Amino acid sequence: MQKSYDVIVIGAGTAGSYFAKLMAEQGYSVLVVEKSSREKLGRRLDIFHLDRDRLPRFGIPAPAPGDDDYVSEFEYSISKSAFDQYPKRTLYPFLVLRLPQFLARLARWAESFGVEYAFETEFLDFIYEGGRICGAQLKQGEETVQVFSRLVADASGIVSVGRRKLPEDYGVETFEIGPRDKFYVILRYARLKHPEVDRVKCTVNWPYYKTWIGPQHDKDGAIIGVGANFSYEYAEEVFQKFIKQVKLPPHELQYIQKGTTPYRRPPYSFVADGFVVLGDAACLTKPYSGEGITSAWELCAIAAQEFGAAMKEGRYPEAARVWKTNVRYQRGQGAKFAYIMATLVGAVNTLPEENDYQFRTGIVFNEKDMTTMNRNFGVTLGLGDIMAMVFKIVAGVLTRNITLATVKALLRSVTAAGKIQKHYEKFPEEISAFKAWCREADKLWAAAGSMADVAKS
Numbered sequence: 001m002q003k004s005y006d007v008i009v010i011g012a013g014t015a016g017s018y019f020a021k022l023m024a025e026q027g028y029s030v031l032v033v034e035k036s037s038r039e040k041l042g043r044r045l046d047i048f049h050l051d052r053d054r055l056p057r058f059g060i061p062a063p064a065p066g067d068d069d070y071v072s073e074f075e076y077s078i079s080k081s082a083f084d085q086y087p088k089r090t091l092y093p094f095l096v097l098r099l100p101q102f103l104a105r106l107a108r109w110a111e112s113f114g115v116e117y118a119f120e121t122e123f124l125d126f127i128y129e130g131g132r133i134c135g136a137q138l139k140q141g142e143e144t145v146q147v148f149s150r151l152v153a154d155a156s157g158i159v160s161v162g163r164r165k166l167p168e169d170y171g172v173e174t175f176e177i178g179p180r181d182k183f184y185v186i187l188r189y190a191r192l193k194h195p196e197v198d199r200v201k202c203t204v205n206w207p208y209y210k211t212w213i214g215p216q217h218d219k220d221g222a223i224i225g226v227g228a229n230f231s232y233e234y235a236e237e238v239f240q241k242f243i244k245q246v247k248l249p250p251h252e253l254q255y256i257q258k259g260t261t262p263y264r265r266p267p268y269s270f271v272a273d274g275f276v277v278l279g280d281a282a283c284l285t286k287p288y289s290g291e292g293i294t295s296a297w298e299l300c301a302i303a304a305q306e307f308g309a310a311m312k313e314g315r316y317p318e319a320a321r322v323w324k325t326n327v328r329y330q331r332g333q334g335a336k337f338a339y340i341m342a343t344l345v346g347a348v349n350t351l352p353e354e355n356d357y358q359f360r361t362g363i364v365f366n367e368k369d370m371t372t373m374n375r376n377f378g379v380t381l382g383l384g385d386i387m388a389m390v391f392k393i394v395a396g397v398l399t400r401n402i403t404l405a406t407v408k409a410l411l412r413s414v415t416a417a418g419k420i421q422k423h424y425e426k427f428p429e430e431i432s433a434f435k436a437w438c439r440e441a442d443k444l445w446a447a448a449g450s451m452a453d454v455a456k457s
């Protein structure tokens with residue numbers, strides 16, 4: 001480890017290694033500090049699913065059969081109603097991969113561009129010069145060392161160690177991602193008793209309970225997952241409700257893995273003087289699934305371009321010079337995710353009977369919209385689609401399949417979401433207009449409410 005680099009990245013997860021590679025590729029010296037050992041990296045999760053069709057967008061070589069991280073792939077997923085009825089297919093392919101092996105592949109890839117890794121090295125705090133970040137204090141074994149840099153990127157995951165250490169007025173929010181703002185995910189790895197009839201080839205999910213069953217590395221096995229706000233205990237309660245209603249294939253439990261994933265709006269700004277926040281530390285998970293890997297790469301790619309350009313000829317990346325990172329992200333994927341997040345507050349707040357009706361009639365849950373949502377993070381409805389949806393909702397109310405309260409909640413959230421999306425699409429070009437933009441955004445989010453507010457109702 002040298003005494004100074006152009007860039008220090010905290011965390012060798014999917015966001016950190018990808019951003020490190022992008023900066024090294026532009027000729028910058030990059031150090032990734034990772035508190036885990038190289039051998040233990042990513043051991044928290046055996047299997048994950050990665051959107052196959054998004055890999056070319058980020059230039060990431062896709063794992064293929066025969067690679068140590070590759071398990072399998074599937075072309076579509078299935079969603080079912082609260083009463084396990086009306087299966088709908090989402091035509092969107094996923095790779096099933098092993099996380100530790102995939103992270104090792106990303107690290108080797110980044111190293112081939114000159115990125116240096118310091119494993120078993122912990123970020124403790126920033127170093128400042130004239131009030132601006134100019135490096136990091138790191139802990140290696142018993143030793144504390146100072147390493148200087150022009151940029152520190154926080155990709156430390158949900159713990160957000162860098163972002164949370166910033167001074168309150170540094171320019172990026174320092175909130176903790178607490179129990180209301182994250183999903184507690186429990187994964188049961190199970191062996192099927194009759195794999196020849198019950199083999200799990202793709203993911204089947206039940207949005208009403210936020211539960212799913214998907215393939216794992218043992219082809220005669222499955223992963224049965226649940227995610228919920230507040231706590232693992234609450235996620236377990238939801239799971240018990242689910243298995244009362246839905247009959248899973250007979251299986252034996254192998255082992256359980258647990259983890260948390262952010263579920264809240266990201267910070268309004270991702271950048272400050274000599275600083276950027278990425279990945280789970282920036283709450284970049286997809287609002288409708290909690291998957292966070294490819295959605296985080298979107299910001300990594302934008303930030304690498306903007307910081308890469310701003311740091312040329314030894315220049316320091318002041319917030320104003322890299323502000324376009326915020327403008328480009330928030331007006332694009334940020335605005336779409338904000339719309340989905342606000343809409344879901346009303347959309348998930350239904351009775352099981354209403355959810356069943358929605359699946360039966362294709363309100364919200366229909367194959368075309370679900371496929372488009374996965375591909376584009378948004379659905380554009382034509383006049384004909386809107387009329388058909390209104391007709392189904394009115395019919396649902398008249399036949400008492402949907403309550404008026406549910407329709408009102410849905411309308412309220414769609415209206416709030418539309419306003420939030422428009423506001424994000426007008427994210428200010430100039431840093432000077434940012435405070436006023438934030439005040440308005442705060443009001444709009446308060447009006448939209450949060451998933452945690454409706455989770456237990």
Ligand SMILES: Cc1cc2nc3c(=O)[nH]c(=O)nc-3n(C[C@H](O)[C@H](O)[C@H](O)COP(=O)(O)OP(=O)(O)OC[C@H]3O[C@@H](n4cnc5c(N)ncnc54)[C@H](O)[C@@H]3O)c2cc1C
Pocket residue numbers: 010011012013014015016033034035036041042045047048049050121122123124155156157158159161185186187257258259260261278279280281285290291292293294296
């Ligand atoms: C159970 C579960 C299943 C999931 N399944 C999927 C899935 O199938 N597909 C998908 O896309 N997403 C999935 N996600 C979400 C996904 O795992 C995250 O969005 C993604 O891993 C975040 O990547 P990251 O690089 O931001 O953070 P992380 O992967 O958390 O990496 C952060 C790294 O920073 C290191 N670190 C932390 N503190 C310090 C410190 N002080 N100093 C140095 N290093 C530090 C950590 O050790 C870690 O290696 C799942 C999440 C959970 C909980």
